[in-house]
Amino acid sequence: EPQTYNQAIKHKHWQQAIQDELTAMEVNNTWTVQPLPLGKKPISCEWLFKLKLNSDGSVAKHKARLVARGFTQQYGLDFQETFSPVAKITILRVLLAVAASNHWHLAQLDVNNAFLNGTLAEEIYMQIPPGYSTSNTKTTTPLVCKLNRSIYGLKQASRSWFNKFSNTLISHGFTQSKYDYTLFTKGSKATFIAVLVYVDDIVLASPSSNMNNGAKTMLQRQFKLKDLGDLKFFLGLELLKSREGIYLCQRHYTLAILEDSGMLACKPSAVPMEANLKLHTESGTKLPNPGIYRRLIGRFLYLTISQPDICYAVHKLSQFVSNPHSDHMNAVNVLLRYLKNTAGQGILFKANFDTRLHAYVDANWGSCIDSRRSSTGFCIFLGNSLISWKAKRQKTVSHSSAEAEYRSLASVASELVWLKNLLTDFQVNTTHAAVYYDNKAAIHIASNPTFHERTKHLEIDLHFVREQVSRGMLKLFHVRKFHQLADVFTKALPRNVFLSILSKMGVDNIFLPS
Structure with missing residues (x-):
């Protein structure tokens, strides 16, 4: 991949x-070439x-993108609000789980030059891009591009793009979700259709392929x-559909990590981290090049989308x-x-129709050697399909294991209410969500309005759990330690x-010989 314009123009x-890219700019009336006004x-x-x-790793397209250097913009002068929602990966997993259990049709669209569809309210001027000819404009004054559209960068x-897209869907009868603004739905039962948007990548899901085709036709009238x-391939995620369900993995991404790290021929390990390994901030000597470590951690984080088995590590x-x-x-x-x-390990969203929402939650009291904070871990299932999981260090130090476990319970309760x-x-x-726990003291605190010396300091928001239990939204069950997923x-x-x-969580590798 070339790094500069001069490198790129040497190859056809x-x-x-x-x-x-320049043709797309002209077709969308992205700018108007004119002299630069005084004071601008x-x-x-x-x-x-x-x-x-x-x-499969083969080249699909050579993509050139002209971007504005937006870091030179000034707030209040040439931009105001900038926030735009992006679909959470958990929502994609929920969509896949529901689609697998109902045998829905899944389709994918890509919007060409999506950001060029957004209109600008601000007056912004941009330098003439390299490679763009202005020979037809006769003037001795330096020329610039007055932007009409929200160019990338x-x-x-x-x-601007998301507002344009969401307004288009709403005007055609879709309802925007209150629980994630990137999800739009329409119809019911056989005529139901869901649209999930991640910037310019769009997923359609419906019991009927005709509903998907109808949505495609509508969108094609509005956008290119x-x-x-x-x-089959979304944001680097590989999806394989079969009678058993939908399999999600990141095999090629994993192999790319191994190749870039020079570890393709390494000796395999059976576990992602050695049992009982104790790490702290000063373990060993400082790395001469910490950038390698940081880059790998960033890539590992993206890999946890489909591999809960490496989440804790x-x-x-x-x-x-740092x-x-x-x-x-x-x-x-x-x-x-x-x-x-x-490589190729992932999760299977099973085709059997089961809408029970249930979770397993645990805590490891004082597990951080440096801060003595505890860690929270949970996994949530829709039927037999794993849809959400987390491993996170708690924000405060807990006085007891029961307190640490109760904080974990509060964390999973919030996620369950949102998912419901x-x-x-x-x-x-779903009428309620079942939560499986291995700490009886935490269950007692959540199920009974007791006041005790050891719990009087707990924040009020933690008792959100108790409220959900009393409402019947959560049902708590004790599970023995060796059944705690x-x-x-x-x-x-x-x-x-x-x-x-x-094996109990449904994590599998379909690429291994059976």
Whole structure:
């Protein structure tokens, strides 16, 4: 991939990509070439180049993108509001779980030059981009581009595009979700359709392919779209559909990490982190190049989208990104060896119709050596499909294991209430959510309005759990330690225990020989 415009114009594929981008700018009336008014200062722009890949790693497209250098904009002068919602990955997993259980049709669309569809309210001028000819404009005054559209790179570009897209859907009868603004739904039962948007990538889900096709036709009248067919490759996520359900993994992304790290030929590891490993901020010696460690942690974080099995290891290692040491890097290498062993591992959203919402939650009291804070871990299922999970260090120190467990319970309660509400948008109604816990003291605190010396300091928001229990939204059940699936999110486990939990969670690798 070229880094500059001058490098790109030496190759015909990139020359064509540049011309395609400029043509799209003209078709969308993105700018008007004119002399720069007195007192105005134009922002600069630059070209970015990226190879778009297919799910098998082959080159799909040479993509050139002209972007404004939005960091030179000034608040109140050439931009105001900038926030734009982006779909949470959890919502995508919920959509896949519901689609698998109901045998829905899934389709994918890509909006060409999406940001150019947004209109600008501000007066913004940009320098003439490299490669754009202004020979038809006769003037001795320096020329600039007066922007009519929200070109990529502007601080308000994403917001302008999303407002345009959401208004289009709403005007055609879609309802915007109150629980995530990137989800739009319409109809019921056989005529139901859901639209999920992640910037310019769109997912359609419906019991009927005709409903999906109707939505495509409507959107094609408004925007220039690329129909990518059935949903198979989305944001680097690979999806495989079968009679058993929908399988989600990131195999090619995993192999790319191993190749870039020089670990393709390494000795595989059976676990992502050694059991009972104790890491702290000063473990070992300082790394001469901490950038390598930080880049790997960033890539691991994205990999946790489809691999809950590495969630705890990545959570633990990410605590040291500001000042990584040799022992931390050794643990990263163990995780890389584990990825060599499990490339293609993911989760299966099962095709059996089951809408029970239930969760496993756990805490590891005082597990952080440096801060003595506890860690929270939970996993949530819709039927037998894993849809949400988390491993996180708690924000405050807990006085007892019961307090740490109760804080974890509050964390999963918030997620369950949100998911229950979100599922109503998919026409899935759940009366309550079951929570499985291995700490009787925390269950007692949540189920009874008791006052005790050891709990009087707990924040009021933690008693949100007690309120949900009294309403019947949550039902708490005690589970024995060896049945606690959330253990995998709070500590590094021995091989046998680790693999047993993964099999119960539905984590599998369809690429391994049976």
